[in-house]
Amino acid sequence: MKKIVDTSGLSFKDFFFFDKMFTPKIITVIYWMSLVLIVFSGLTIIFSSFLIISYSFGSALLGIITGIITIVGGTVFTRIGYEIICVLFNINRNIEKLALDKSTDDNQ
Structure with a gap:
């Protein structure tokens, strides 16, 4: 079974x-x-809007739409945010490789 988080190669010093x-x-x-x-929050908004449907149909409908927007928009923007973080770490990894290659070329 594949490990979700691979911590091999990490020492206490690292x-x-x-x-x-x-x-x-x-x-x-x-x-x-x-x-x-995010999904839990969106579903909570949707289900809580059903509680007020007897008081105001417009407010309940707005709550349902808000819950759906929360789920869809939240998942999309969360994905974009985490992809940006991953891109930054990939840039860092590639810069470290370039620096290592440059230092080995200077030693030769």
Whole structure:
């Protein structure tokens, strides 16, 4: 079974001195937890709007639409945000590779 978070190659020193980035290894777990919370919030808005339907149909309809927008918009913008974070970590990783290649070329 594939591990969700691969922590192989991380030592205690890496954790405290930022020699290696830890966040890319756990970002997927945080992303899925965010999605669960967004869907839960949207469903809470939708179901709570059913409680006020007898008082005001317009407010209940607005609550249902708001819940749907929360679920759809929240998932899309969360995905975009986490992709930007992943892109930044990939840029960092590639810059580290370039710096390592440059330092090995200078030593030769």
